[in-house]
Amino acid sequence: MNPHKLLHPRPEGLYCPPGDFYIDPVRPVDRALITHGHSDHARSGHGHVLATRETLDIMAIRHGENFAGASQVAKIGEMITINGVRVSFHPAGHVLGSVQIAVELDGTRIVASGDYKRVADPTCAPFELVPCDVFITEATFGLPVFRHPRPEDEIARLLKSMTQFPERSHLVGAYALGKAQRVIRLVRDAGYEDTIFIHGALARLCDYYVSQGIDLGKLSPATIDRTAKTDFSGALVVGPPSAFADRWARRFPDPVAAFASGWMRIRQRAKQRGVELPIILSDHSDWDELILTIRQTGASEVWVTHGREEALVRWCELEGIKARPLHLVGYEDEGDA
Amino acid sequence: MKRFAELLDRLLLTSSRNAKLKLMIDHFREMPDPERGLALAALTGELSFSSVKPALLRTLIMERMDAVLFTYSYDYVGDLAETVSLVWPDGGLANDRDIPLSYAVDTLHAVSRSDAPKVLVSLLDRLEPPSRFALIKLVTGGLRVGVSARLAKQALADFGNVEVHEIEELWHGLTPPYEELFAWLEGLGPKPEQAAFAPFRPVMLSTPVQDSDLSKIDPADYAAEWKWDGIRVQAVSENGVRRLYSRTGDDISATFPDLLEAMDFEGALDGELLVGTPPEHVGTFSDLQQRLNRKVVPMKTIREYPAFVRCYDLLIDGDEDVRTLPLAERRQRLERFVTTLDPARFDLSPIVDFNNWEHLERLRVAPPHPIIEGVMLKRLDFTYVAGRPKGPWFKWKRDPHTVDAVLMYAQRGHGKRSGYYSDYTFGVWKGDELVPVGKAYFGFTDEELRQIDKFIRDNTVERFGPVRSVRAEPDHGLVLEVAFEGLARSARHKSGVAMRFPRVSRLRWDKPPAEADRLEALTAMLD
16 A cells, blocks of 8 residues: 555644554554654643653653553554554664654554664663564664764773863763763663762652662752752762753852763764763664664655755665655754753 | 863963963863973964865864755854754764873874864864864864963973073073973973073063052152053074063964064063154054954054054173163163163153152142053162062052943953952943943942842843843943043944043942943043
8 A cells, every 4th residue: 555645744743644643643643653752752731642651651751640541552563453554563773762653554664763773771771673664764864974882881981081171070961861871871780880960850760660670779859958068079970961051050160061972972062061071872773783773674765854954855766765755843863862 | 182171271261360370280280291281382372284274174064064054053052163063964972082191282293284184083083072173173273261371481480480480581492392391380390491582581560569669768869750551572683583571471473573683683682562763753552453362464564554663671781691780780781772772762751850759749640641650669779670560660540531421231250259250341421321431340349239230130121141230221320430541442342432451430329320430531531
């Protein structure tokens, strides 16, 4: 069948007419399938939500228990039929609970990958390759300049800086869901055992990760104890990037501003943000992962959702793969939120 | 190469001087010879290669990737070296790929011009993106990481726990990778012999006069002379070798061929570099700037702005080191010495006669020439020593100019000031609009910083990344009294003027912006 009849963009999001459902809709709809818990993909106010248990938990944490009229847990790998359309969820390796959603009807299979990465992440299940006819990919880092280095090397640079400047605190800006926990876990894997201080915005999500068996070591809120005169000298502090531009950051002595993001690959972006220690660490695929994945899925057609579509479409053309941008609106760039 | 690239990247993004020093010192400590010496050479600008032009980089990358994809990439990144370093194909994962900086330097030094592209390709193929970037920056010239040669030498001095002038003194006799120098600094070898011809001698510097200083010293013990507003230089001519040094020991001979030609003496002079035709005409500092920091000086500029040295002191007389003689004796020798020189290129900085401090104060506030920025006091019985001892030499500067300007933009600070808006762009009125005339980021107390920061947060109009524009209207805004040392014409600034050494001297909460100064008040100071 014509794949556009199976899935196509609408102002609300990606819509499946035969199944009468949306994937990651940006406006309230009756029936939504959600790939992961980032707020631009997982909005509140839908009639029915189908997502992994982790994603549903995260939505409840972020939006309150009544984030949707009704919710249903999708199990990884299980086939669900919605109005005759076969739907299955597969790990995307992006953040805890993140999936790609495969949609199949009359022998045509489309995989909507949501956001995904291929590099190993100790805080979520690894990406699973799902062969398909049409692959819907993100393109957040869809330019050949984005090539993420090894996460361990980036964390090693952070720890080295902490030994070089033991009197300064190191403030790591990291997105509250996924990136923050990944940074903390990677720092633990690198052997750092001291208390890590976290911004209040991270607390509930960190607790949730811990409840899901992801050990984050000893965490403590980065609040000032006025009686004890807390000193953050030499401390490692993790918080959302926006907090470090604010007055909140003043409590730390001569801080080293670090920022964990794929954007940090570009020096000028680091400089503009006043970042002293860029940590190039992303939960999205870099250019090499994007093109590797497109090739491996064997898809004869690629739809590009959000990010820098034009370069990826160009690459597909050069490879003889049919490609087009979907121009979905409402999704944010990583870390700019 | 990886470690060197890492050092460059950290230096680029670190604004604190102390943190930069720490990064360099650690590098010198952790890296073996010759790697650290070559890193030092790169930072001090002592490494040069038969240059690779940007056009070559472009050609090489076009042979390796789709032109459209490259254009998208370059448009996004905006820097050719960085774009090429990132998009360069590495054929799979470049894990554990690295080559020593010394290998890259040796290879590139040995290569002929025609083989350069091939060799560059083979090196780039073997590196990861940050190292590729460092390599490209090295071969195209100009690291631009915000480290001066002086700061790199300071890091060396701190590393070896010696005075920086000791490094400066030796510097011109040393060549990369400086193994002898590092051995000495680590206490593993003797201090290297001064090997250069016409070497630099570390200069003697003054301290500013403090309120109580003058009451404690006797005017009879001191000579006074004008403090000229040029750049302090040392002109050395020995055994047929002629060199002109800046006060930090940078060799600036190539920029002043006209002056070098006139250095037909044996000795070393300390003086102020100025432009004009002495003794009558002395150009302004902005005239002098036409001659500074140029690799090639057009003949026309040399004719229009001839350079000369107004001599303060004599360090070497013939083959005799006279630095150990008292100033009174050096001065006598200097007066004799200068009579033998071309008067269009060397003249004497005159001694200013004065009876007492009040008399000198009157002379100081009304100097006979606009290029004078104050007076110097020098103890007549003191020898010439390196560094900045307190007591023998004082500078007593003319009071700074001030202007009342309106705060227009503010930028977030770094380090201890992160979280505060601490860098201010201010403007004055031109007609009924404000034009920016400068930037200042010090001069205020911590308490004042908090007050300004609050004003900025409460009055933000727009945000551009870390920069905010603030309300600056005739009846609403913040007036800053800005002190500065001088003004120069500037084609780069909308206002047409650029300030030297501006700092916030007072916050004028009391003053409505409409009453701040007008641009005419500044342009009137230009001539």
